[in-house]
Amino acid sequence: MGQRVRGISRLSCTWRIAATVLGIGLLLNGSLRMSDDAWPFGPLSQYAFSPSGDSTIVITRVEGLLADGRRIDLPLRVETAGISRAEIEARIPQITADPSLLRSVADGWTTRHVAEPVLLRVWLVQDQTLLIDGRVGRTRLVELASWELPS
Amino acid sequence: MRTLGSVVSWFMPVVPESRVAVLRTVLYLFVIIDIHLFVRDPIPLSRHPELHQPLMIESLLRLPPPSVPVTITLYLILIVGCLVAAANVLPRLAGGVVAAAFTWWAAIGMSYGKVDHDHLALVVALWVLPTVGVIADRWRSVDRSAQAGWALKCIQISVIFTYSLSALTKIRSGGWSITSWPGSSILLWAIVRRPHGLGQFLLPYPELLQLMQWFSFTAELTAVVVLWLRGRALLAAAVFWMGFHVFTLAILYIHFAPTAICWLAFAPLERLAPWLRRVKARRRERASRRSARHPVPVLRDHAVDGGG
Numbered sequence: 001m002g003q004r005v006r007g008i009s010r011l012s013c014t015w016r017i018a019a020t021v022l023g024i025g026l027l028l029n030g031s032l033r034m035s036d037d038a039w040p041f042g043p044l045s046q047y048a049f050s051p052s053g054d055s056t057i058v059i060t061r062v063e064g065l066l067a068d069g070r071r072i073d074l075p076l077r078v079e080t081a082g083i084s085r086a087e088i089e090a091r092i093p094q095i096t097a098d099p100s101l102l103r104s105v106a107d108g109w110t111t112r113h114v115a116e117p118v119l120l121r122v123w124l125v126q127d128q129t130l131l132i133d134g135r136v137g138r139t140r141l142v143e144l145a146s147w148e149l150p151s
Numbered sequence: 152m153r154t155l156g157s158v159v160s161w162f163m164p165v166v167p168e169s170r171v172a173v174l175r176t177v178l179y180l181f182v183i184i185d186i187h188l189f190v191r192d193p194i195p196l197s198r199h200p201e202l203h204q205p206l207m208i209e210s211l212l213r214l215p216p217p218s219v220p221v222t223i224t225l226y227l228i229l230i231v232g233c234l235v236a237a238a239n240v241l242p243r244l245a246g247g248v249v250a251a252a253f254t255w256w257a258a259i260g261m262s263y264g265k266v267d268h269d270h271l272a273l274v275v276a277l278w279v280l281p282t283v284g285v286i287a288d289r290w291r292s293v294d295r296s297a298q299a300g301w302a303l304k305c306i307q308i309s310v311i312f313t314y315s316l317s318a319l320t321k322i323r324s325g326g327w328s329i330t331s332w333p334g335s336s337i338l339l340w341a342i343v344r345r346p347h348g349l350g351q352f353l354l355p356y357p358e359l360l361q362l363m364q365w366f367s368f369t370a371e372l373t374a375v376v377v378l379w380l381r382g383r384a385l386l387a388a389a390v391f392w393m394g395f396h397v398f399t400l401a402i403l404y405i406h407f408a409p410t411a412i413c414w415l416a417f418a419p420l421e422r423l424a425p426w427l428r429r430v431k432a433r434r435r436e437r438a439s440r441r442s443a444r445h446p447v448p449v450l451r452d453h454a455v456d457g458g459g
Binding site: 003004005006008012013016017020023024027028030031032036037038039040042043044045046047048049050051052053055057059078082083084086087088089090091101104107108129131134135136 | 165167271275282295297312316341343344357
C-alpha cells in the first residue's frame with residue numbers, strides 16, 4: 001500500500017507557524033496578565049487560588065417560601081433552577097444591591113416545578129464553614145438578601 | 152537555517168491524514184454530547200439578560216447579546232454542522248461553521264460569571280481541524296501531510312498547555328510563589344463545596360490532601376515534557392493523565408472530559424480503519440467456516456405443498 005505525501009506551499013507553512021506563535025503568545029499573555037474575561041485566552045484559574053488554613057468556605061444557596069408554608073432549598077442547578085450556583089455567586093454584589101435579580105432563580109424554579117405551590121419569597125443565603133488550622137470547623141447560616149415575589 | 156527547519160518540522164510533522172479524519176468524527180460527535188451535558192446552559196441563561204456580562208471576545212466581535220432565538224439558532228446549527236463535519240463532508244465549510252458556532256455558544260455559557268477551563272483544547276481543535284481540508288478516502292486515507300501534522304500538533308499543545316498554564320496561574324495567584332498553592336487548603340475548600348464525591352472521606356486528613364496538591368501541581372508544572380515523548384513513554388503519560396482525571400472525578404465530581412477526549416490527538420488513530428477491516432474479515436472467515444461445518448438443510452427436505 002503506497003503512501004502519498006501532500007505538498008505544502010511556503011505561504012501555507014508561513015501562516016501556520018505565525019498562527020501557532022500568535023496563539024501561544026495570547027495564551028501566555030492570558031495566564032501572566034489577564035483575567036477570566038479574556039476567555040478563551042484567559043488564565044486557567046479554576047481552583048488556582050490558595051485559601052489559608054483559617055479561611056471561610058461559603059456555599060451559596062437560594063431558599064424559597066412556598067404558599068403552603070414550607071421553606072425549601074431551591075437547588076442552583078441548570079436542571080432545577082435554569083441557572084447554576086457559580087453564576088449566582090458571581091452576581092452576589094448585584095443581587096444584594098437589587099434583590100429582584102433573584103427573579104431568575106424564582107422563575108427558573110417555578111417553570112420547572114409547575115405542580116408545586118407558588119413561591120411567595122426567596123432568600124439568598126450562605127452556609128459559611130470556618131477552617132481552623134486547616135481543619136473543618138463550625139458551619140453557620142448567613143442571610144444575604146431576600147425578595148418578595150410580586151403577587 | 153537547519154535549526155529553523157527542525158523547529159518548523161516539529162510544529163508540522165508529516166503524519167497520516169486518516170488520523171485527522173478519525174479525530175474529526177470523534178470530536179464533532181463529542182460536541183453534540185458537550186452541548187447537552189457540559190456547556191448545556193446557554194439556552195436557559197439567555198432568558199436572563201440582566202445577568203449577562205459579555206466576555207472580551209463578545210465585545211470585540213460586537214456579537215449581539217444572547218437571546219433565546221440566538222441560542223436556539225446556534226443549537227440547531229451545531230447539531231447539523233457537527234453531523235456533516237463528523238462524516239468528513241465539506242470539512243472546511245461545515246468545520247468552520249461548527250468552530251464559530253461552538254465558540255460563540257461556549258462564550259455565552261461563560262459570560263454569566265463562571266468561566267470553565269476545560270474547553271481550551273476542544274475549541275482549538277475545532278478551529279484547526281477544518282484547515283486540513285478534504286481528505287481523500289477519509290478514514291481509509293493512505294495520504295500523509297504536514298497540514299494534518301500541524302492541526303494535530305496544535306491540539307496536542309493546547310491539551311498540555313491546559314495543565315502547564317494552570318500551574319503558571321497557580322504560581323501567579325499565590326503572589327508568584329511556588330509553595331503557596333500546594334501548601335494551601337484548596338482541596339479541603341473544594342471538597343467542602345462539592346460534597347458529592349469520594350473526597351468527603353478525605354476531609355479528616357488535611358495533610359494527605361496537601362500531599363495530593365503537591366503531586367498534582369508537580370505533574371501540571373512538568374506536563375510540557377509530554378510534547379517530546381514517543382511510543383511507550385507517551386502511552387504511559389496518557390494513561391497517567393487519564394488516571395488523574397478519573398481521580399479528580401471521584402474525589403471532587405469534576406470531569407475534564409473535553410480535555411480528556413482531545414488526548415486522542417496523540418494516538419495513532421490511522422490504525423483504527425485497518426484494525427476494523429481485519430476484525431470484519433476475521434468474523435466473515437469464522438462465519439463461513441461455521442457454515443461449512445453445519446450444512447444448511449436443503450430445500451427438498453421440506454415438504455412442498457403441491458396440493459390445491
